[in-house]
Amino acid sequence: MLISKTPRLAVIGLGFIGLPLSLSYAMKGASVIGIDVLEDHVNDINAAKCHFHEQYQGKSLAEILSEQLAQGRFQATTSYEQAANEVDHYIITVGLPVHNQDPDLRYLNAACETLATVLKKGDTVVVRSTVIPGTTEDIVLPLLEKSGLKAGVDFYLAYSSERIAEGRAFEEFIHMPLAVGGVTDESAQRAKQLLSFVTEAEITVSEIKIVETAKVIENIQRDVNIAMVQEFARFSEKLGIDTFELIRIANTHKRVNLLTPGPGVGGYCLPNALYYLLTKAKELQVPVPLLETARKTNDQVPQVLVEMLQEKLEEVGKSLASSKIAVLGLAMKDFSNDDRISPPHHFVQLLLDSGADVSAYDPAVKAAYPYRVSSLEEAVTKADALVYVTVQEEFLEIDWLALSEKMASQPVFLDAKNRVPKTVNQYGNLIRI
Ligand SMILES: NC(=O)c1ccc[n+]([C@@H]2O[C@H](COP(=O)([O-])OP(=O)(O)OC[C@H]3O[C@@H](n4cnc5c(N)ncnc54)[C@H](O)[C@@H]3O)[C@@H](O)[C@H]2O)c1
Incomplete structure (x- = not known):
């Protein structure tokens, strides 16, 4: 056994991945510290407040968080020093956002530089962020070696990709097979043991660059x-x-x-x-x-949607520029509250640029946008068209006949989710992507 039966670890970055991952370790009995640079976020987490849409065995993430805080198995901090006094393993889950097609390594660099100031002999570091192939050996390793410790000799360094899908995080941390690569065999084996504390599925060892690229x-x-x-889809639309x-x-x-x-x-x-x-x-x-x-x-699909909508509106004698458009959903995927890099926002922007009046409604997305309204009714009332782009629980209950009666005459329904029943054609005009 290279690592202890009840590991003490820190998860660096308490986002959509890091927080549920921390709690997955805590639920199994590990002692976990979550580190994040956002003080308000850390304070919220320590007060058991969290809006991420995750659940496990009938409990919401906030309930799990509350239990693990109460049992003393998890706490969040902004202090790497505090964490270093209590842990000897680190899992890095900070993101590499992309701006204008360029990955931004600032968060990862900063995390590694700060970690280097507190790293101890014998510690294990596993990078779990999605990275540019080569990052672990070419960027993370030299930054961590600023500690004066040598990777693979004084501390253990490995990379393991994160494969979970948001909304199924707890389940997939356990059941999704993993791949891991280490700077030395011992690094890989230590990382594998740390990962297998939560992951019951197969963990395959390979080279770091292969795991990063995979x-x-x-x-x-x-x-x-x-x-x-x-x-x-474009072909079948034309083929009918x-x-x-x-x-x-x-x-x-x-x-x-x-x-x-x-x-x-x-x-x-x-x-x-x-x-x-x-x-x-x-x-x-x-x-x-x-x-x-x-x-x-x-990237061009939102533009395709705009063109489909415009064509249908014109067929019924309306113009996009003088229409009210109800958009159902803003999240980037169904049943999620994550609207980062979300095509519905891009679509809404294109509609606004065309002069349309847009009312977008998503019960799960809480951020304020000028075009976001707070009820389905507000979105659809007098709307000339409804565009269904993200599925949310509330939308599963829609009475389409009652909804269409609130809309303007000859309503157009553009369905990008295969969810609007074909019967709406009896009182409107349905098109589907
Ligand atoms: N979200 C997903 O579904 C998903 C799935 C698979 C893989 N991934 C990968 O996992 C990684 C994390 O994704 P995410 O969605 O959790 O990102 P996120 O942006 O939600 O979370 C990252 C967190 O790291 C924190 N952070 C930034 N710099 C820090 C530093 N120096 N020290 C400590 N904390 C710092 C941020 O404040 C933020 O809370 C990314 O590489 C992503 O590509 C994400």
């Missing part, structure tokens, strides 16, 4: 698959067949796995993945035109 291409292959399906039924039938083939089209590809993970790979591909002068085209295709 994570990025796992995301990119979804981006490409969705872009391909968008092209199939139902795209979702087409995909359902194609997927009955055992070796076919088409994803579904939607309003675009959003969130932190999928759209950013290409730019992590591209940074390295440019350095290595490796062209990746297929992958870049797929990204562009997915």
Whole structure:
């Protein structure tokens, strides 16, 4: 046994990944400190306040947090020193946001630089953020060695990709297979033991760069698959067949796995993945035109939606510029409250640029936007069109006939989620992506 039976660890970065990950360790009996640089966020967490949409065994994340705080197995801090006095393992989960197609390493660099000031002999560091291939050895390692300690000799350094999907974090931390690579065999084995404290699924050991790159291409292959399906959707729309039924039938083939089209590809993970790979591909002068085209295709879907909507409105004698458009959903994916890099926002912006009056409603997204309204009724009243872009629980209950009666005459329904019943054609005009 390279690490103790009840590890003491710090999770660096208490975001959508770091907080539920910390609690997953705490629930299993580990002693966990969560470190974040945002003081208000840390104070909220220590007061058991958290808005992330996660649950496990019937309990919300906030309830789990409250229990683990009360049992003293978890606490949050802004102080690396405080954490260092109490732990000997670190898992880094800070993000690398992408600005103008350029990954921003500032958070990761800062986390490593501060960690280097408190790192002790014998500590284990596992990077779990999604990174540009090569980051662990080329950037993290030298920053941590500023501590005066040598990686693989005095402390152990490894990389393991994070593969969970938001909304299923607790479940997937346990059941999603992992891959891990270490700067030495012992680093990999220590990291594997630390990961297997929570993860019951297989953990495969490989080289660091392979694990880093695999994570990025796992995301990119979804981006490409969705872009391909968008092209199939444009084809089937013109052919006059139902795209979702087409995909359902194609997927009955055992070796076919088409994803579904939607309003675009959003969130932190999928759209950013290409730019992590591209940074390295440019350095290595490796062209990746297929992958870049797929990204562009997915980025253009909100514009495609605008054009579809405009065409249908014109068919019923209305113009987009003088229409009220109700948008259902702002989150980047169904049943989520995460609206980072969310195609619905991009879509709304394009509608506003066209002069339309937009009322967007998403019961899960709490951030204020000038176009966000606070009820479904407010969104749809007198609306000329309704565009369904993200599924939320409340939308599952919609009485479509009653809703359409609140809308303007000849309402248009643009469904990007395959959720609006075809019966709305009896009192409106349904189009689907
Ligand atoms: N969100 C997902 O579904 C998901 C899934 C798989 C992988 N990932 C990857 O996991 C990583 C984390 O994603 P996330 O969604 O949790 O990001 P996030 O932005 O929600 O959380 C990151 C947290 O790190 C904190 N932070 C920034 N700098 C810090 C520092 N120097 N020290 C301590 N804390 C610091 C931020 O304040 C923030 O709370 C990313 O690399 C992402 O690509 C995310």
